[in-house]
Amino acid sequence: MEMSWISIGALSDIPRRGARCVDTPQGKIAVFRTAEDQVYAIDDHCPHKGGPLSQGIVHGAAVTCPLHNWVISLETGWALGVDEGAVRTIPVKREGERLFLALEALSTRAA
Amino acid sequence: MSEKLVIIGNGMAPGRMLEHLLEKAPDRYQVTIFNAEPRVNYDRIMLSPVLSGEKAYEEIIIHGDGWYIKHGITLYKGHRIVAIDRAAKTVTSDHGVTESYDKLVIATGSVPFIIPVPGNNLPGVLTYRDLDDVRAMMLAAQSRAKAVVIGGGLLGLEAAAGLNAQGMDVTVLHVMPTLMERQLDPAAGYLLQRAVEERGIKVITKANTQAITGNGKVEQVELADGTVIPATLVVMAVGIRPNAALAKEAGIAVNRGIVVDAGMRSNDPDIYALGECAEVGGMVYGLVAPLYEMARVAAAQLAGDEAAAFVHSDTPTKLKVTGIDLFSLGDFADGEDRQEIVLRDAAAGVYKRLVLKDDRIIGTVLYGETADGAWFNDLKKKQTDISAMRETLIFGQSYQGGAPLDPMAAVAALPDDAEICGCNGVCKGKITGAIRGAGLTSLDAVRAHTKASASCGSCTGLVEKLMVLTIGDKYNPAAVQPMCACTSLGHDEVRRLIKAKRLKTIPAVMQELEWKTSCGCAKCRPALNYYLVCDWPDEYADDYQSRFINERVHANIQKDGTYSVVPRMWGGVTSAGELRAIADVVDKFEIPMVKVTGGQRIDMLGIRKEDLPAVWADLGRAGFVSGHAYAKGLRTVKTCVGSDWCRFGTQDSTGLGIRIEKFMWGSWTPAKVKMAVSGCPRNCAEATCKDVGVICVDSGYEIHFAGAAGLDIKGTEVLGLVKTEDEALEHIVALVQMYREQARYLERIYKWAKRVGIEEVKRQIMEDGEKRCAYFDRFVLSQKFAQVDPWSERVSGKDKHEFRPMASVGFAEAAE
Ligand code: SRM
Ligand SMILES: Cc1cc2nc3c(=O)[nH]c(=O)nc-3n(C[C@H](O)[C@H](O)[C@H](O)COP(=O)(O)OP(=O)(O)OC[C@H]3O[C@@H](n4cnc5c(N)ncnc54)[C@H](O)[C@@H]3O)c2cc1C
Numbered sequence: 055m056e057m058s059w060i061s062i063g064a065l066s067d068i069p070r071r072g073a074r075c076v077d078t079p080q081g082k083i084a085v086f087r088t089a090e091d092q093v094y095a096i097d098d099h100c101p102h103k104g105g106p107l108s109q110g111i112v113h114g115a116a117v118t119c120p121l122h123n124w125v126i127s128l129e130t131g132w133a134l135g136v137d138e139g140a141v142r143t144i145p146v147k148r149e150g151e152r153l154f155l156a157l158e159a160l161s162t163r164a165a
Numbered sequence: 166m167s168e169k170l171v172i173i174g175n176g177m178a179p180g181r182m183l184e185h186l187l188e189k190a191p192d193r194y195q196v197t198i199f200n201a202e203p204r205v206n207y208d209r210i211m212l213s214p215v216l217s218g219e220k221a222y223e224e225i226i227i228h229g230d231g232w233y234i235k236h237g238i239t240l241y242k243g244h245r246i247v248a249i250d251r252a253a254k255t256v257t258s259d260h261g262v263t264e265s266y267d268k269l270v271i272a273t274g275s276v277p278f279i280i281p282v283p284g285n286n287l288p289g290v291l292t293y294r295d296l297d298d299v300r301a302m303m304l305a306a307q308s309r310a311k312a313v314v315i316g317g318g319l320l321g322l323e324a325a326a327g328l329n330a331q332g333m334d335v336t337v338l339h340v341m342p343t344l345m346e347r348q349l350d351p352a353a354g355y356l357l358q359r360a361v362e363e364r365g366i367k368v369i370t371k372a373n374t375q376a377i378t379g380n381g382k383v384e385q386v387e388l389a390d391g392t393v394i395p396a397t398l399v400v401m402a403v404g405i406r407p408n409a410a411l412a413k414e415a416g417i418a419v420n421r422g423i424v425v426d427a428g429m430r431s432n433d434p435d436i437y438a439l440g441e442c443a444e445v446g447g448m449v450y451g452l453v454a455p456l457y458e459m460a461r462v463a464a465a466q467l468a469g470d471e472a473a474a475f476v477h478s479d480t481p482t483k484l485k486v487t488g489i490d491l492f493s494l495g496d497f498a499d500g501e502d503r504q505e506i507v508l509r510d511a512a513a514g515v516y517k518r519l520v521l522k523d524d525r526i527i528g529t530v531l532y533g534e535t536a537d538g539a540w541f542n543d544l545k546k547k548q549t550d551i552s553a554m555r556e557t558l559i560f561g562q563s564y565q566g567g568a569p570l571d572p573m574a575a576v577a578a579l580p581d582d583a584e585i586c587g588c589n590g591v592c593k594g595k596i597t598g599a600i601r602g603a604g605l606t607s608l609d610a611v612r613a614h615t616k617a618s619a620s621c622g623s624c625t626g627l628v629e630k631l632m633v634l635t636i637g638d639k640y641n642p643a644a645v646q647p648m649c650a651c652t653s654l655g656h657d658e659v660r661r662l663i664k665a666k667r668l669k670t671i672p673a674v675m676q677e678l679e680w681k682t683s684c685g686c687a688k689c690r691p692a693l694n695y696y697l698v699c700d701w702p703d704e705y706a707d708d709y710q711s712r713f714i715n716e717r718v719h720a721n722i723q724k725d726g727t728y729s730v731v732p733r734m735w736g737g738v739t740s741a742g743e744l745r746a747i748a749d750v751v752d753k754f755e756i757p758m759v760k761v762t763g764g765q766r767i768d769m770l771g772i773r774k775e776d777l778p779a780v781w782a783d784l785g786r787a788g789f790v791s792g793h794a795y796a797k798g799l800r801t802v803k804t805c806v807g808s809d810w811c812r813f814g815t816q817d818s819t820g821l822g823i824r825i826e827k828f829m830w831g832s833w834t835p836a837k838v839k840m841a842v843s844g845c846p847r848n849c850a851e852a853t854c855k856d857v858g859v860i861c862v863d864s865g866y867e868i869h870f871a872g873a874a875g876l877d878i879k880g881t882e883v884l885g886l887v888k889t890e891d892e893a894l895e896h897i898v899a900l901v902q903m904y905r906e907q908a909r910y911l912e913r914i915y916k917w918a919k920r921v922g923i924e925e926v927k928r929q930i931m932e933d934g935e936k937r938c939a940y941f942d943r944f945v946l947s948q949k950f951a952q953v954d955p956w957s958e959r960v961s962g963k964d965k966h967e968f969r970p971m972a973s974v975g976f977a978e979a980a981e
């Protein structure tokens with residue numbers, strides 16, 4: 055399958071230790087930027103009760119959900135600690151300042 | 166063939182002796198113990214924590230049954246020795262068991278002194294000596310009735326605190342003018358009395374008990390001055406007497422106690438005595454440290470070392486009542502040939518006094534701040550000439566030779582031979598040596614190896630600091646609850662270090678305080694952000710990414726990811742114009758729910774995040790600002806209609822509420838702050854369950870604080886009465902600033918006040934005018950930077966990224 059990347063904006067659009075959302079036909083995708091400028095994308099939907107993960111506090115490569123404090127790994131999408139559950143991760147590519155999401159992942163779900 | 170060693174009494178002294186003996190001469194004796202108490206050897210010192218409910222009996226056992234089996238020791242529990250036959254070399258118990266001995270050790274401890282007044286044998290009169298006493302007291306406490314403790318010394322106060330913790334109404338009667346007069350001078354005795362009274366324990370000094378009366382059981386205690394105190398339980402804790410009757414009957418030399426030489430041997434060469442029943446060098450003892458020294462000597466003698474000899478040393482006294490820190494050592498009476506150095510800090514409740522003779526410390530009394538006790542003890546023991554550091558001596562070790570050190574450094578600077586554990590005479594070097602040598606990482610292991618902190622436990626903090634110094638963060642001190650997994654420091658320590666080291670950014674804090682994670686976590690970052698905002702209002706730039714989402718977008722997140730918006734309605738007052746504006750906003754943005762809150766204002770729920778700035782723009786045009794319904798900050802000031810309308814109103818409660826809200830809105834606090842002002846004691850604004858409340862009365866304004874009505878329900882405490890509205894505002898602002906500077910993040914006012922003490926808050930805010938003004942001024946300074954409406958800021962573009970998606974993608978592509 056051919057991988058196509060779609061541009062979503064610049065690194066500087068996202069605050070360090072913060073996140074922004076990308077609207078897609080399947081709902082929001084949260085794109086995170088860590089303190090060290092790594093970028094991750096996951097569904098903006100906590101595996102617990104659907105909390106908007108993009109609104110959480112970012113620490114290391116993890117985010118704490120704003121609703122009930124589950125901690126989700128940005129790398130794997132898995133809940134850390136005692137909680138169990140996972141959220142879909144979406145491949146992100148960075149070229150210079152520009153950020154791209156893997157579209158395949160998007161359209162497969164959309165189809 | 167091994168010799169027969171018989172021990173009478175199984176208390177702390179012989180228990181320790183056996184440990185030494187088993188180490189030095191494990192096979193020399195066949196040991197038999199008779200104990201009148203029907204149980205194994207336990208830590209008598211820790212009876213007070215058992216009484217207060219902080220510990221269980223099982224936790225204070227020193228030698229369990231298995232220990233006796235393992236060492237082949239026969240223990241007769243519940244056997245009281247009633248006769249010693251020195252000619253036949255046998256002892257006989259009250260159950261008729263006779264055992265012969267080659268060597269006999271008498272360790273019968275003490276008997277509590279019973280004052281000779283009528284009624285002292287009524288049911289309900291107890292002493293405080295062993296587990297049975299504790300169990301009887303706990304049983305009596307179940308009735309939640311009244312207890313009288315006779316005796317304001319160490320034991321009496323510990324009993325009183327324990328009974329108080331068990332829910333009893335307790336009165337302490339003390340015959341002298343001040344408490345613990347044998348260990349404390351009057352100034353410290355006074356502070357102690359205040360602290361005891363603050364817990365709700367009544368104290369009557371110069372109380373001469375005349376009789377205990379009641380019909381078949383205790384009903385009241387009568388004093389010589391005619392006072393009558395109702396009581397269902399009387400605990401006598403007026404002193405102890407060495408338990409030497411048995412020895413005396415057997416013809417052994419007895420003075421105050423059983424007379425022994427420096428080798429712990431009585432006038433019968435085969436009979437030794439140790440513990441509280443023994444008198445050595447003309448002295449009898451009632452604290453374990455010297456008893457353990459006796460145990461060491463007796464064991465050495467029994468193992469054949471005839472040179473072992475008892476050496477007297479002073480033992481510091483500490484009171485084991487949680488939250489009361491006192492330390493006393495040596496001789497502190499006044500005298501012509503003596504000088505003293507005194508330090509008092511009335512506000513902090515600290516009192517320190519050193520008594521000097523010929524430039525050497527001979528006595529120390531510390532109250533409220535006892536960290537330097539070990540150091541003073543060390544100087545005294547070594548007879549150090551202090552003339553060179555006389556000026557700074559009283560401030561403690563960390564002030565010697567230059568800049569003040571942090572408490573850790575103070576412990577680090579102690580010499581290796583400084584005594585850390587007074588009960589067991591363990592010095593610093595022994596502890597750090599054991600930690601290193603045996604690779605110890607837990608407090609229990611250190612206790613097992615060195616005995617330090619294994620008795621009364623009051624040196625636990627110091628031992629923990631030594632562990633941290635020796636093995637770093639492999640050890641996590643249990644006493645301080647760390648802020649989170651990123652650090653081993655507690656909130657208070659972090660707050661203190663932020664100020665002391667002038668740390669002004671989150672990275673600086675994390676670097677200097679050696680955070681274990683690169684950028685903290687969702688627990689510590691908001692707390693640090695608050696501490697920095699509070700401490701450096703004019704310098705620190707708020708770290709937006711360290712705030713919880715509600716404080717970042719200035720609205721409350723809901724379960725479906727939408728938000729609610731609550732504008733301020735000052736003092737709960739609104740108008741047709743405001744209500745119309747709200748109605749229009751609700752229509753325009755199709756807001757699904759509008760609700761009147763419990764805080765006298767209106768909540769609009771279910772607003773999409775993207776719509777927030779537009780909603781605020783419309784509300785702002787109508788004059789609304791954020792109600793901070795989401796903030797760790799000032800939420801609402803509820804009011805009633807007051808003297809403007811109400812026929813009972815005594816003052817303008819609505820006006821005062823609005824004034825307070827307008828003065829204080831926007832300020833960040835450790836947790837949310839809710840207030841109310843009621844126009845009269847009918848209290849329609851429910852001011853007496855708020856963080857801060859005002860009840861208006863004819864003569865002025867009664868200020869209340871530390872109420873709660875959420876997870877906990879608690880009526881307020883009265884701070885005091887002031888005459889004018891201006892004064893009311895000044896006092897309230899100062900109180901909140903004090904709370905802002907001291908509380909731990911997420912700690913509501915009532916919890917903070919409980920921790921620092923209601924009296925302390927009153928003292929600083931009501932009595933110390935200078936302090937109050939300083940708090941007030943610092944609040945005003947911080948408001949300069951805080952009183953900015955976050956909604957209008959965001960309407961004009963601040964943080965606009967928050968409210969818009971970064972991109973909308975996939976729609977066209979997916980359709981292709
Ligand atoms: C809206 C309101 C209920 C209502 O419909 O009336 C409300 C709603 C919430 N309360 Fe409350 N509380 C509201 C009045 C109260 C009151 C009564 C009062 O203030 O007069 C109390 C008891 C008083 C007190 O605070 O002690 C109250 C005690 C709590 C508590 C327990 C706090 C505690 O320390 O015991 C929480 C939980 C917390 O803060 O951690 C809480 C938390 C919440 C939160 C913020 C839950 C959350 O974290 O999402 C709710 C937000 C809903 C929203 O988005 O608006 N709410 N809450 C009230 C808003 C008042 C206002 O105008 O600002
Ligand atoms: C509540 C409380 C708090 C204390 N707090 C502290 C403190 O903080 N610091 C401190 O240093 N000290 C403290 N002490 C004092 C300390 O506990 C005693 O100094 C120590 O326990 C005395 O030890 P001992 O072995 O001499 O006697 P005990 O421990 O009293 O043991 C004597 C034992 O001998 C038994 N016995 C008596 N007569 C006979 C007989 N004829 N036959 C057989 N058995 C007999 C008794 O039943 C008893 O079990 C406290 C004491 C109490 C009661």
Ligand code: SF4
Nearest residue numbers: 723724762763875876
């Ligand atoms: S009581 Fe408060 S926190 Fe609980 S559901 Fe109601 S609004 Fe929410």
Ligand code: FES
Nearest residue numbers: 100103105119122
């Ligand atoms: S929805 Fe994320 S923790 Fe509950």
